[in-house]
Amino acid sequence: MNFDLSSLPTTFDMFHLILAALSLIFFALFLTNSKNGPESTQTQPPQSPASKLKPEPAPEQPAPQPTPAQLKVASPDAALQLLTLLQQDARFIDFINEDLSSFSDADIGAAARVVHEGSKKTLNTYFTLEALRSEDEETRISLPAGFNASEVRLTGNVVGEAPFTGTLIHKGWKVIDIKLPKIAEGHDVSILAPAEVEL
């Protein structure tokens, strides 16, 4: 019988934690796929919605200097490898493929623990993460002229000249070291988890 009342309120937090972890993981994934990671993550996501909504002339106006963005096709190997590791340690694909609607929060919470613990282990084992800003969130910070726009995103009332003063909403994350396992030649990375047959 699962009268685990104490775990009820925590499950939503856990669930959101997982979602947050996932977005981080995919962010990290983009970083691993290209050598100059931060640039490609900057250029890729804005590209697709922008082209759908309205033709954006912005990249072409200061044309003389920057060349049009060179798009690179990320090698799927590292992405598949990370999925394999997440499935292995965190049952990630199993979890995402579940239909949550018919289960109680207690059940989801129990499974979320597996996913959370495993994802955390994977993340800590293969990536060294660092917050981009050391200040506390929800405090006022000042950005001097020439700050790195890849590292800090300005939002809201973006007008005027640097230095900019504003509230730190999210401290940001950066991967400072990646130690992914090496893949043996001839290994089929598209198999994220083999089927298991017990004899």
Next chain:
Amino acid sequence: MSETHQAGESGARYSIGIDLGTTHCVLSYLDLSATSEDSPAEVQVLAIPQLSQPGLIEEKSQLPSFMYQPHEAELQQSDIALPWNANQKVIAGNIARQLGSKTPIRLVASAKSWLCHNGVDRREAFLPPGSPDEVTKISPLDATVEYLEHLQQAWDYKFPDTPLCEQEVTITIPASFDPAARELTAEAASVIDFKHLTLLEEPQAAVYNWIKACGDKWRDHVTVGDIILVVDIGGGTTDLSLVAVTEDEGNLTLNRVAVGDHILLGGDNMDLALAYRLKAKLAAEGKELQPWQIQAIVHACRDAKEQLLLENDINEVAISIPSRGSKLLGNTLRTTLTRDEVQQTLVEGFFPKVSIDEHPLAARRSALSQKGLPFAQDPAVSRHLAAFLSKQVDAADDVLGTNNALDAHTDTSNFIKPSAILFNGGVLKSPVLAERTLAIINKWLSEACAEPARLLSDSDLDLGVSIGASYYGYVKQGQGVRIRGGLASAYYVGIESAMPAIPGMEAPLEALCVAPFGMEEGSETKASEAEFGLVVGEPVFFRFFGSNVRRHDEAGMQLDYWQEGELEELPEIQATLPAEGRQAGEVVPVRLIARVSEVGTLKLEAIAISNTSENSATGNSKPERWHIEFDVRD
């Protein structure tokens, strides 16, 4: 003292330390060429490439001591290829442990414990024990070779110009290893063909690691008269040693004066104990566990206990064991491990507060045991500690010039009193367990009106032994302090007294000391007075004994009386004289001689008497010698 090697002389660039642990192997190295006159180069730990799962190769500082022999249909050859070997038959390391958790019949684990288990033939291929005939069996010796080969290949792959076999290599072994287990370790190493090999006791390596970490300041932490107790609790074994601090021409000197018995008790037992506790808890809720779930719980307990053994306010850790199928929701087994449970099971179960005269409940008996590992009967580390300190009451008397042995008769606190303690091994990484151990010892000390022992802080309890071993290779070059040790036991051969047979009574047994306590590397005893007759072409067996308390018996001494527990019988040893040049059945009179090799193994030899009297005096020809085997093959 054996002579020191010069770096140029051996030609080795690196001093390598290999910790061949029951559960993990570690290799560390020190660049001898980058070493200046009085400061050694930094010790590095080799990141060992190993399969983490089929097709994925990771580099880790520890190589789990597990071996797996996949079925030919089980894994693609390309998925288990290593950078240096495309065609592997067996796989070692992380992946072996992982695959083995699902297919235990193909997993070889605890090979080291088997290697020192003298109830089995350690050259016989019987691992994994009890698995179907179809699974190729290997011997404990082969498994040891396998781990060493993995380390060698990993090293040679990274440092192709300086092959491992040409470096100064130190392999660590438990201080409690008997001569046969030491010999077998050296034999496994001989397959690699190391040019410069030394065996070092693990607690000594821990002390070297401490000295290395302290640098020159180690002298400020200890003084003459100190007795350092080294407590090393690893994954599979508990190893105890005492090191006394003395002075020699104004310099502090370290002397390893005693080692403990072999205790098969470690971190793995603790994880198992927690898992079975949870199993019982779930059974009370009506949930029966399957074997794979217990495996998973053991694994989860290992992580959970680390949090619960820290000084923090976490009172329970949730344990979730997901189903094996792809459906995660609704099938996940849930339970919690609480701080109280960890406290009761681990702290009270393995480290109970006992008095100094409470010793382990049942003594381990080695001679007649079935094919299973002789795990310690009593899980209480504190009782083993109490027994060790009591048994070794006079261990430091000789080097320190004290007289505990006499005091012992008048004093009720009948044990040796360590003044400093050095911890090693993964279990003692937990501050709760380390503090508990220290508290227990200090309680004994305070009850005996002695000063409390202080803790010598150590750096890395997981990698320390290997780091200490590579530092020892540097010390061996002549720099830094070297721990004096020699044989940690005296060894005896049993002789039946010559007396008329009395029906119903066994002929009384006498013990002839063949190798004295503290015998050093590179030394040899004089041939014994006692003569034995060896029959040509037939194996002759001797009863063999060891004692880690009788410090004053010299080679050749014949004991007709000893106290209960002073001598421990070891498996029989055997000599076979080849029939070459002799008639089968002829009886050749021999004497026994003992030698400790440079590697650190004990060698017993039979030396023919017929030639000795004439030839040895003139030195014309060497008398014939035959090796006596410690590990008797059935």
